Amino acid sequence: MRSLALVMALAAGPAAAVGLEIDVAGEANGTIVIDLFEDVAPAHVEQITALAMAGAYDGVVFHRVIDGFMAQTGDVEFGRMGDDMSRAGMGGSDRPDLPAEFSDIPFLRGVVGMARAQDPNSANSQFFIMFAPGEFLNGQYTVVGEVTAGLEVLDAIKRGAGNNGAVIGRPDVMAAVRVTE
16 A cells, blocks of 8 residues: 555656665664655755765664654764764765755655755755654655655664654664665
8 A cells, every 4th residue: 555655756757766775773673665756856866876876874873763753864974883973963975965855745654854954955965764744844844755665674763862862872773775776
């Protein structure tokens, strides 16, 4: 059964031909499969896939995980184990920030969105995956894809207990991220 987000993305144009496989290690162990919506957010999908193909996401932690909301990762600058984890979530990549590519796709369970600062045009490398619907994000953040397999892995990711969902101790990590077609 397809989610509303996937149905809407399909209605908007041809199905995405590119995706990600994220091998998660830690409290959660397994693979999360994501279909990327290159027809909805082409610049964001290009950025994510370029970083993944370069290996930039390998070893990056889920630094902000809020139960009932979302799991955030993708800080390729400050988000690796061994880094000063107090800075995780503050970094990006050596690629430029992206202009927003907002759509009508709602933030439902399994939807992947780009994290950003207060400026809507500041998304770079970080992204988040929704545990549950978050309609208040609709039209405020760029939707880049949807989980098609591995929701049980997502659900097992270590939750944050610190300020604003910061994961204390040893966070779960994206051990390897592969681009699929």
